[in-house]
Amino acid sequence: MFKDKRRILLYAGAPASLSLLFIALYFSGIEILQTIASPTSQREFGLIENAQNLLLLSTAAICWRAARLEKQDAWRRFWYCITFACLVLFMEEIDWGDHYWSALTGTQRPGGEHFNIHNQGNITRWLKKLVDGGSVVFFLLLPLARKKLPLKLQVLIPDMHSALPLLCGLLTSKLAHGLEDAGWDNNGSLFNNISEFRETFTYWVGLLYCWEVARRRKLAAQRLNSSGNG
DSSP states (O other), X not given: OOOOHHHHXXXXXXXXXXXXXXXXXXXXXXXXXXXXXXXXXXXXXSHHHHHHHHHHHHHHXXXXXXXXXXXXXXXXXXXXXXXXXXXXXXXXXXGGGHHHHHHHHOOOOOTTOOSSSXXXXXXXXXXXXXXXXXXXXXXXXXXXXXXXXXXXXXTTSOOGGGHHHHHHHHHHHHHHHHHHHTTOOOOSTTTTOTTHHHHHHHHXXXXXXXXXXXXXXXXXXXXXXXXXXX
């Protein structure tokens, strides 16, 4: 099932290595390394959060480029919508710039108060359940049923290798929770937010999904041009 070594590296090896690096830094017991991973003063300025931001911006760039190259209006609108969604997620991740403003001005939002939407009330808990359930259906079950779906929809079905980052994300999340529960030295910046390690995989698989679909559309356009020229 998983015979493509390049995709195994992209979907499992690379994100797992990155996440294990984050875990090693955060639980290293070395203050400067922990600060690089996730500062106690503002974890959004750490390597973990900014890697996620970079993944979101990279996905937005892929979708924007795909939209600019697309010839069909429906597909162009699709890519612009995904680009917009990525940018909204990015703004949510950086708290719509609120923590940068706080760092520049020295003002701090009262404890427990957030400028973004996803941290309001129980929204985070429900979003996690929605993302987990949606990921299983979209990135695991749909690829298994791909051949039974209409040809027009198959271009949108994720690659079967998308199951790999979901599995790796679950395993590394279990590892991080286990280290925290065992009392491994950390700076506490991710207390009640250990799921950040797993979130990296979510954005990673999203980026690869958009890359895969954009690649399929590009190959389809090339085949169409070749047949037209012939």
